[in-house]
Every structure is written in C-alpha cells, then in structure tokens.
Amino acid sequence: MSILAIDQGTTGTRSVLYDSSGKIIADSYREINQIYPQEGWVEHDPVEIWKTVVDTAVELTAACRGEVTAIGITNQRETVIVWDKTTGHPICNAIVWQCRRTIGLCARYVDEAEMIAEKTGLPLDPYFSATKIRWILEHSSIENIENLLFGTVDSWLLWKLTGGEVHATDYTNASRTLLYNIREKKWDDDLLNVFDIPCSLLPDVRNPMDDFGTVESIGELRGVPIRAVAGDQQSALFGQCCFTEGEVKNTYGTGCFMVMNTGDRFIRSKNGLLTTLAIDAAGKPCYALEGSIFIGGAVIQWLRDEIGIIGNAAESEAIAGEVASNAGVYIVPAFTGLGAPHWHADAKGSIVGLTRGANKRHIVRAALESIAYQSYDVFLAMVTDTGVTPQSLIVDGGAVENGFLMQFQADMLGVAVHKPHNTESTSLGAAFLAGLKSGVWDSTEELLSLRHLQHSYEPAMDEERKLVYLEGWNRAVRQTLAG
Numbered sequence: 001m002s003i004l005a006i007d008q009g010t011t012g013t014r015s016v017l018y019d020s021s022g023k024i025i026a027d028s029y030r031e032i033n034q035i036y037p038q039e040g041w042v043e044h045d046p047v048e049i050w051k052t053v054v055d056t057a058v059e060l061t062a063a064c065r066g067e068v069t070a071i072g073i074t075n076q077r078e079t080v081i082v083w084d085k086t087t088g089h090p091i092c093n094a095i096v097w098q099c100r101r102t103i104g105l106c107a108r109y110v111d112e113a114e115m116i117a118e119k120t121g122l123p124l125d126p127y128f129s130a131t132k133i134r135w136i137l138e139h140s141s142i143e144n145i146e147n148l149l150f151g152t153v154d155s156w157l158l159w160k161l162t163g164g165e166v167h168a169t170d171y172t173n174a175s176r177t178l179l180y181n182i183r184e185k186k187w188d189d190d191l192l193n194v195f196d197i198p199c200s201l202l203p204d205v206r207n208p209m210d211d212f213g214t215v216e217s218i219g220e221l222r223g224v225p226i227r228a229v230a231g232d233q234q235s236a237l238f239g240q241c242c243f244t245e246g247e248v249k250n251t252y253g254t255g256c257f258m259v260m261n262t263g264d265r266f267i268r269s270k271n272g273l274l275t276t277l278a279i280d281a282a283g284k285p286c287y288a289l290e291g292s293i294f295i296g297g298a299v300i301q302w303l304r305d306e307i308g309i310i311g312n313a314a315e316s317e318a319i320a321g322e323v324a325s326n327a328g329v330y331i332v333p334a335f336t337g338l339g340a341p342h343w344h345a346d347a348k349g350s351i352v353g354l355t356r357g358a359n360k361r362h363i364v365r366a367a368l369e370s371i372a373y374q375s376y377d378v379f380l381a382m383v384t385d386t387g388v389t390p391q392s393l394i395v396d397g398g399a400v401e402n403g404f405l406m407q408f409q410a411d412m413l414g415v416a417v418h419k420p421h422n423t424e425s426t427s428l429g430a431a432f433l434a435g436l437k438s439g440v441w442d443s444t445e446e447l448l449s450l451r452h453l454q455h456s457y458e459p460a461m462d463e464e465r466k467l468v469y470l471e472g473w474n475r476a477v478r479q480t481l482a483g
Contacts, residue, residue, distance in 0.1 A: 291378025
C-alpha cells in the first residue's frame with residue numbers, strides 16, 4: 001500500500017512514494033526550464049511541466065511495492081495556464097508567480113484594491129493570478145473564448161491526468177487567484193467583473209481531500225484515484241501537522257513562505273501579510289496568515305549561476321562560516337520586487353555596506369543571512385497581527401540542510417527552529433491528505449505520531465549583537481526602497 005505525491009514546484013517536479021508509516025519508498029525529480037522573455041518576465045512551458053510529471057510518476061511505478069492506493073497533488077501556486085479544451089493545447093506559456101509583467105496592469109484596478117483585499121485577503125499585486133489571466137486574454141489570438149479553460153498548475157495536471165474529464169481545483173489554490181471570496185468560499189461575481197474574466201474559464205472548486213477523478217492518461221497508473229489537491233504552502237503546513245491555531249511553519253525553497261494557522265479567525269493583516277485559506281484537522285477550510293518572500297533559496301542559486309562565486313549551494317554553509325561576521329555587508333535580494341511585509345513590486349536588489357576589506361565570504365554570508373532576515377520580518381508581522389508569539393518555528397525545504405542558516409534563523413527569531421526528519425513536507429502533506437481520504441490513516445492524531453524531529457536549533461546569540469544585525473538589515477532595506 002503506497003501513496004503517490006506529485007509535487008510540481010517552481011524549479012522542477014518531484015514525485016514521491018510514501019508507505020503507510022509516512023516514510024519515503026522512492027522519489028524521482030526532473031528540473032523544468034525557466035524562461036525569461038524579457039526583464040522581470042518568468043514563464044514555464046506547460047507541456048514540459050506535464051512531461052516531468054509523467055516521467056517522474058512512471059519512473060516510480062517500478063519502485064512501488066504493490067498497488068498505488070491514491071494520488072495527491074501539490075503545486076506552485078498563482079502560476080497561470082490557459083488552454084483550449086478542444087485541442088488540449090495551451091494557448092501560450094504559463095505565466096509564473098514570480099513574473100512581474102502585470103505591474104502596469106495592476107494600476108488599472110487600484111480603485112478596487114480595498115474591495116479586492118476585503119474579499120480575498122490579498123493585496124493587488126502581479127504575484128497573483130487574476131492580472132496574469134487578464135494579460136493572456138488581451139495578448140493572445142482568441143477566436144472563441146468559450147473554448148478556453150484557466151487553471152493554476154494543479155488544474156492543468158488534473159485535466160491532463162484524467163484525460164480531460166476533470167477541470168477542478170481546491171480552495172487553497174483558488175484562494176490565491178484574486179477571484180475567490182475566502183469569506184463566502186466561492187468564485188466572486190464582483191471580482192470576475194472587475195478583471196473581466198468569464199466564469200466559463202474557471203475550474204470547479206473542491207476540498208483538498210476530495211474525489212478528483214482517476215488517472216486515464218498514464219498507462220502504469222490507469223484507474224488510480226486522485227484524492228487530494230493543495231497549494232504547496234498549505235500542503236506543507238498540513239505535512240508539518242500544524243493543525244492548531246497559532247502553529248507556524250516556514251518553507252525555505254525558491255522563495256520563503258511562512259504560514260500561521262489562525263483557525264476560524266479571518267485576520268486582515270495590518271503588517272503586510274496575506275490572509276489565506278488553509279486546511280484544518282478535518283480537511284476543511286480554516287484561515288491562515290502568510291508571508292510570501294519572493295527570493296529565498298534563489299539568492300544562493302544567483303550566487304552560483306549568475307555571479308559564479310560558489311560551485312554549488314552546499315558550499316555556502318562552509319564559506320559563510322569562514323568569517324566571524326558579515327562585516328556590515330547586506331544583500332537585499334529584491335530580484336523580483338519585495339514581497340511581505342513590504343510589497344514593493346518595483347524594488348530592485350542591492351548589496352550595501354561594501355568596503356575594501358569585503359570579500360566573497362562576506363557576500364555569501366550576507367546572502368544566507370538575507371533569507372533569515374526576511375523570515376524574521378514576516379515572523380514579527382505575524383506576532384503583531386495575532387498577538388500570539390509562537391514558541392518555535394517548524395521548517396522544511398531544501399535550504400534547511402544549511403546549518404549556518406538554521407542557527408542564524410533561530411538567533412534572529414529568538415525561538416527554537418525545529419527541523420523534521422523528513423523535510424519534504426510539501427509532498428508529505430499531499431500524501432497525508434490523500435491517505436486520510438483513502439483510509440490509509442484514520443485521523444490526524446495518527447499523522448502526528450508519524451512526525452519525528454531530526455534537529456532543533458536553539459537561539460544562542462546575545463541580544464545586543466542580534467540588534468546590531470537587525471538594525472543593519474533594516475537600514476539596507478530602507479536604502480533599497482529609497483533607490
């Protein structure tokens with residue numbers, strides 16, 4: 001008995017087989033190409049995305065011990081795909097969540113920004129799906145709009161997996177589009193009218209644990225039921241077993257995404273956070289606050305691929321540890337604008353505090369520190385908005401393997417940082433959801449018993465030194481925004 005979790009992310013697709021004890025049987029990964037047609041534009045090829053799903057899933061079937069019981073899907077959110085339901089072909093490349101091409105388009109709707117935020121919990125920003133859909137509709141040759149379907153990546157994969165039988169999404173993904181009313185749990189006519197998007201394009205919205213059809217297009221998996229769909233960060237929150245109000249996790253991937261479960265409290269943030277829908281212990285909607293940081297681990301990729309001062313991401317930990325401090329060097333990685341809690345779409349990245357004695361070690365250290373500082377800003381905003389100070393932060397994602405970063409994060413936050421044994425919390429959440437729906441597990445209490453910590457990082461830096469670091473960071477952000 002096994003669960004197949006398909007984790008379609010920004011930089012690649014990972015498919016993971018889990019057994020009934022929540023352990024990984026096998027996994028398979030394929031990168032996807034990042035397409036940059038213009039400065040600030042980011043695209044993916046939807047056909048390539050689909051191919052990586054097929055390739056990774058088929059590769060895993062050979063490793064499966066017995067039948068696959070069910071499939072769970074988790075995905076990069078906000079990324080937009082529009083396709084022709086007759087031909088099955090996308091009408092253009094996917095516009096990725098990182099893409100900033102609709103900054104100007106957002107200005108068209110500024111008078112409606114408060115109404116949009118009140119209904120969706122989100123600011124008017126190119127990050128979200130609605131202006132991306134509008135852009136596609138205005139820049140594509142469309143003969144019959146009634147033939148078109150819109151979807152975030154989960155909807156595209158569902159449609160392909162089921163052979164075109166299911167056009168659906170779940171409420172966690174829908175809640176990131178600027179078109180879904182998270183108070184009333186439905187597509188909102190006022191929002192559709194604002195962005196002039198026909199309702200005929202939209203997928204059916206279901207619970208994350210639901211019947212999403214069966215696989216028809218992959219022979220090795222034909223007939224396997226799809227029992228879960230969730231946006232990546234809500235899936236990670238569930239995978240980290242943050243079922244209780246006040247629990248918070250941070251995912252360190254391409255970006256960083258900190259999410260706090262706020263239960264049945266819809267909290268309009270006064271500090272630049274998003275209000276969004278998450279998943280409670282029963283698999284039903286609850287509310288959450290989220291801080292979306294656009295550039296997290298991607299700053300290390302930038303050091304490797306664009307600047308060329310490291311050979312691989314793993315080197316950064318040792319290099320950062322070779323210097324006793326950052327020597328006053330700070331990197332503000334606003335490569336695609338600044339997200340939470342600042343929300344400056346047109347900000348550009350900067351390196352400040354350089355002196356003659358600064359070297360590549362200080363720059364590498366500053367890059368790692370920038371991930372922790374941005375996460376600190378979001379954590380502080382959450383505490384301020386909710387009045388709740390979490391006693392710990394649960395972490396996942398690739399960058400948590402960097403011990404320097406995790407210790408520095410604990411030092412900045414002043415709370416323990418807990419790293420679980422399985423840091424693939426995004427795929428684990430999809431597996432947990434699909435397994436609960438399929439009867440592999442009976443309850444969330446059983447899921448809690450499957451989670452084990454690998455390491456805890458306790459704060460060790462004295463308060464005075466911590467404040468010096470944070471004051472330097474805040475000064476660097478002010479300089480960046482002023483520029």
